[in-house]
Amino acid sequence: MTTSRRNLLSRIVIYGILTIGAVIVCAPLWWMITTSVKPLADVFLFPPEIIPSRFRWDNYADVFRLLPFGRYFLNTLLIAVFAVAGSSFSSALVGYGFAKLRFPGSQALFMLMLGTIMIPYYTTLVPQFIMYRTFGWLNTYLPLIVPSFFGTPFYIFLYRQFFRNIPRDYNEAAIIDGCGYWRTFIRVILPMSIPVVNVVAIYAFNGVWNDFLGPLIYINSEKQRTIQLGINALRGLHTVEWGLLMAASVIALVPTVLIFFFLQRKMIQGVVVSGVKG
Structure with missing residues (x-):
């Protein structure tokens, strides 16, 4: 067998394995999307329909008709904006201190x-x-936002590892120009990072957007519910409207997918512009 044929055969095998893996990974997502436009009677057909024979687009409209889902969306977005800003800046500040x-x-x-990462979240919950409760923060967004302004160990670790790869010459040049530690961090190190x-930001947003336990414990008002609590509210005690539930899940999934692809492109551009490898 010639070298070209070996390369062709190896590529066929590799692409075949990758295709099978992609199908396995994407199957639950495809089931969710197709179920969101199926009538309830077609959800449990066997064999299941890969492409629905009947489409019920009213599932998406019913989500907003039965619940104030738009308000839940905005509530979650509000929490996410403050939590992402707090986590990104405070963790960067601590990581800079450990690195430089x-x-x-x-x-x-x-x-x-780093050792605090190994402490389970549930042990500190009570x-x-x-x-x-002593602070009077129950049924407010403060328990979901304020802790992010004190840094997150995993994010601090990521920042520290990145900052350590930035040459010290930048810090020394900034100090020679009259910058203190604070101005060096804000005007030199952070723009390069x-x-x-x-x-x-991707990790923090996904963590906040998909958080169910935190809002479930601290939020009691229906008007202050997050999008995950709204999805859970669509589950009945005895029956589940799977079409509505999957439609709400698709709506909740869209922002995370869009933000991931947007920041992925920005991340690549940042590496090219800064010339620093993280």
Whole structure:
């Protein structure tokens, strides 16, 4: 067998495996999208219909008719904007301190901070609830927003690793020009860190947008529900309108997909412009 035939055969095998993997990964997404436009009677047909024979587009209209889904959408967007801004900036600030500033015990503090990643969220849930209740923050968005302004360990780790790859010459040049640590961070380091900022923003937005447990615990008012609580409200006690549920899920999925592709392009552009590898 010639080399060209071997290469052709290997490509066929590789692309075949990738195609099978892509079909397996995309099958649940395709089921969700098709179910969102099916009548309830067609959802559990066997064998299942890959392409619906009947389309019921009213499922999307019914989502907004039965619940104030637009308000839930805006509520979640409001929380996400503040939480993403808080997580991105505060984590960058702490990561900059660990990466560029030398002080006694910095390594020990960094290891201690990393250790908090291993603490399950559920172990701190009750103490946090008691604390927020004492503050009078229940049934407000403050428990969902304020913690993001104190940094997130995983995001701090990402920033620190990126900042460590930025040559110290930039810091020294800024100090020679009269910049202090704060101005160096704001005017020199942060603009060069657009790739990691976008990565953190993607993670933070997805985490807030898909959060169900936090709003379930702290939000009691129907008007203040988030989009995930709205989706859960479509589940009945005895029956589930799968078409409505999947239509609401598709609506909730659209912003995350759009933001991912938008920031993915920005992230690549940031790497090219800055010339710094994260």
